[in-house]
Every structure is written in C-alpha cells, then in structure tokens.
Amino acid sequence: CGVYDGEPNPQLDMLSLRHSRRGACRLLHRSFSSQPSKNVAVVLSGCGVYDGSEITEAVATLVHLSRHGCTVKAFAPLQPQMHTIDHTTGEEMKKDTRNVLVESARITRGAVEPLDMLDTYVEEFDAIIFPGGFGAAKNLSTFATMGMDCGIHPKVKPILQKFHAAKKPIGLCCIAPVLAAKALGKSVPNLELTVGSDVEEGKDGRNWPHAGAAGAISNFGATHIVTSMDSAHVDANNFVVTAAAYMCDAEPHEVFDNVGLMVDEVLKLA
Template sequence: MQAALRVLAPRALPSLGPLSSCRPRALHCTASCAGARVAVVLSGCGVFDGTEIHEASAILVHLSRGGANVQIFAPDIPQMHVIDHSKGQPAEAESRNVLPESARIARGKISNLSQLNASNHDAVIFPGGFGAAKNLSTFAVDGADCKVNKDVERVLQEFHKAAKPIGLCCIAPVLAAKVLPGTELTVGHEDDKDGKWPYAGTAQAIGAMGAKHCVKDVHEVHVDNKNKVVTTPAFMCETDLHHIFDGIGAMVKNVLKLTGK
C-alpha cells in the first residue's frame, strides 16, 4: 500500500505526511511568471452543489494558454448541502466543506478565500455551478433578495475599486449583480427557447438586483468596459461542450486583455 501511495503522490512529496504542509500555492504558472496574476474562486466540486468542473477546467486551460500565473481560492465554509450527482438528490447524511472540496479541482493547490487580496492579483475569475448560488451566495434560495458571502463581497468590491477585471460565467454573474449594482452582465437569453435556456429567468433577477442584463449567445461574451466585468453564459445554455469551452475562452481572453499584461 505504501508503495502505491508513493507512486500516486507528487514526485516532490514522497509520502502522505508532507502533502498537507508542502503544497505549492500557484497552479500551472508560466516558466517566467511574467503574465497576468489571476485569482480563480471556486465554490466546491460538482455542478449541483459546487463548482461546475468543466467550466473550472476550461478557465484554467485558457488561462494557461494565455500565460497567466494562476492562484486558486475557496471559502472555508460548509456547503449548503451535498448532492448525490448520480441521482440528482440531496445526500441527507453527508456534509462537506467548500475549501477541501474545491481542492479536488485545484489538485491541492488552493488557499482560503480570506487570504485573497486584490493588491496581489491583476484579475479575478469566478466559474459557475450551483455552488455560486448555494455556497458563495443564497441566490438559489432567495433569488434577487439573496445575500453574498462576506469574503466574496469583499473580493468583488476590492477588484472593482482597484479597476481590475472581474470574469464570471454561468450563474456566477448574479454575484456581481448583487454586489456591484449598475454592472452590465449576461447569463445568455431572456426566454427559454424551447428548453435551450432553462435558467432564462435569472436575467429578470439580475435586473431586479439593479444590474443590466445583456442578451448574448453561448459562444459570446459581454464586456462592461466601464466596470471591467466580463461575463459569458456557459452552462446556462443546453448545448455541446465545445461551444461552452469557446465562450469561456472568449471570457478569459477579454479578462486578460483588460489587465494590460
């Protein structure tokens, strides 16, 4: 068993002991680390109770391609609940924490969201998934009357005040709608279109929170140049994965462009 664990562990971490104490904090940094410093904020691991994994992966791929120096964060808080993704139902006897669940996506290279400071980064990006509406906020329960996690609120306000770009996809734009009134955002279309846009009602909630919704297709982005906020619909649309990947790529490209790096 120990031999197997040594094979699975990272080369620089030959046993289980150092795994908790020697984790590097930057993910897929470029060789020179000369690119934009981008923080990515996760909300767990799994579409129905945390971060949408395909969205997070797409963001990290496009950031890597763009030469960014990436650091991943998540709040150290309990999840709203745990969903059995094979059944689509709550697992009543289970409880999980957002930080260690998010660490699954980050390959262990993650920091507490309380440590994220806008002065140390050029941009911040929030993937979607129901975790943004359940763990980073209460939007899934309270809609336009939702509350946003205090650290998420602080981070959004810090980056906005510093005029540093903020990227959000899927349901995550509701966070900016609540925290940064007047922001222009997209979650896609404003009507269902025969099941293609099952969460179209979110657009009305964005308006109710004081933001402006802008209709965009899944492969498109909306860039609010005044507020330096970039959004794309991602899995708000029922479509092929490559369309979502392309839309996220456009979002990341525009975020990096706004950093000026």
C-alpha cells in the same frame, strides 16, 4: 440552508491552521514565459455542478489561463457546503457533509487556499474569475434558495468591490454573474452582465432553463445583455466580462470555447 455563518468546527479550524502556517498562497500554475505574466485569482465553490463549481467551466478557465501563460491562484471558502447532491440522481444526500475548500481542491490538484486570504491579497492580482455551477448560488450566496432576497458570502462582496474599485477586470460565467449584480448592481452605474438569454426558449433555438436569472440581475440594479454561446459580453467601462457557459443546453466543447472567450477578454482588460 445558506452561506456558512461561522459556527465553530474543529475540522475547519485544523484546515485553517494548516493553511495559515504555509504563509504565502500556493500557486496553481506559474508562467515560465519570458513575457510578463498576469496574476489571476480564480474563486471556486466546490466540485460538481449541482452543489459546487461546474467542473467543465472551472477546468476550462484554468486551461485557458494556462495557455495564456498566467500565474494562477485558486481560492474557495473554508466552510461546509450548503448540502451534497448525488449527481447520478439529483437527490440530496442528507447525511453527507462536505467542505467547499476540500471539494474545490479536487479540481486544482490540491492547490487552493481559503477565500479569506484573497481579501488581504487583492493588490497582488491583475484579474479575478468566478466559474459557475450551483455552488455560486449555494455556497457563495443564497440565490438558489432565497432568490431576490438572497445574501452574498461576506468575503465575496468586498473582494468584488475591491477589484472593481482598483479597475482590475472581473470575469464571471454561468450563474456567477448574479454575484456581481448583487455585490455591485446598486452602487455601480450602468453595470452590464449576461447569463445568456432572458427567455427559456432562446432566439438561437437553445433551451435556457435558468433564464429567470436575467430578471434577477436587472432587479439587483444591473443591466442584462442577451448574448449567445458565440460571444462573451464585455462591460469595458466597469472592467467586467461575463459569459453564459452552461446556462443553456450547450455541448462541452461549446462551453470550453465560450469560457475561453471570457478569459480572452478579461486578459485584454488586465
């Protein structure tokens, strides 16, 4: 299993045609403030923590952006997701095939466009945010299955590179900072990222079951910064903001607030 390799699929071809006929990207929500609003792209990877976007993190991102009066457009890959997980058991549903974009639309009330479109519209946006969830490690990369030898989605890497080159802020939370490490770590000097703790038994008394991702970030060429749920890490030199979110055993309101800190800092840089 891995990132979609582009094999023909009639269902996906029909979806792609339907989206291309719309022309401009659909807005998830538009600012009606008298103040100039920020245009923010949000990249989703499905719907559900074990095989897609972490829903609390994704919704928190959208709510905080809305509260700031941002104009938001959501994007997701038009491809089959790596696999489908029964979230009541944690077991794979081997006969179930789902599409990343179609699943992401559950979060955005249908307003989501193919990720390919974002690659051609980078100049329209002031910032980009990647919520977490295993979809970032399964559908936007192969980190979940291949670890240090992982690949990254062929559109995610150039999108991250273009935003960085244009000095437009990038926000990532939970496991998603691994994407920035893989895409930028070897080419961007002194890139700083966080996934929270670098040990499973954190100094804050929390359990961090995926702390090993901190080591991967370092091996990809970036610097991992230990943070708590009370902060987001701001790499102002590289216009990158990261936050731990559900990398630990946090409560939903704590994740909501932590994602809010990330959004706040992203918009300060925009």
